[in-house]
């Protein structure tokens with residue numbers, strides 16, 4: 125196990141330490157999310173902050189460098205209409221301001237540019253963890269990964285954390301038991317359970333009722349498990365990269 129206090133954030137590293145980190149473990153972590161309502165008890169930035177925290181834990185324990193969290197994600201461009209209340213099919217889904225979604229094409233282009241930069245920085249593996257996981261976001265992220273790998277050696281592993289569910293359960297929800305627990309373990313000061321349900325309305329709006337089953341202990345178990353899966357998965361991809369390079373020589 126590496127020193128858990130060492131700096132792994134790309135934006136905080138100095139050139140000498142950056143070069144040493146890449147040399148030691150050429151794995152780049154890219155945490156993604158969006159600004160989105162997560163009930164009355166959690167902050168807008170939860171998705172990217174959650175992914176960032178999980179990536180930091182993985183890199184601190186298994187090596188690698190972590191990009192700053194990207195808070196610009198997608199819900200599919202059609203979401204623009206319904207969340208503004210302009211789509212008669214989903215009038216009840218109108219959202220008050222505060223959530224931010226970008227076009228999926230813009231996200232794909234941004235990721236493609238980033239993969240080029242990551243490859244130029246000498247990374248061999250990129251783990252893209254999206255903490256925001258509607259179908260359109262996950263499809264865009266996986267599509268960008270596939271597009272880049274068609275003609276480049278960088279191994280891109282694009283996933284959302286519920287895909288790692290196995291030995292330890294990692295459920296998929298929106299501000300429910302799982303997301304609340306994971307975020308509670310990573311940012312205990314930012315979880316306001318006294319506001320769940322929303323005290324002004326008594327409702328569980330933009331979150332689910334099982335948020336009440338969340339706990340920092342469950343969160344810590346899940347965080348530790350996800351960090352292990354990410355670190356070990358990245359190490360396996362690094363091995364594959366080296367094997368393919370050896371075969372090519």
Ligand SMILES: [Zn+2]
Pocket residue numbers: 162170171255256257297298299303
């Ligand atoms: Zn979320």
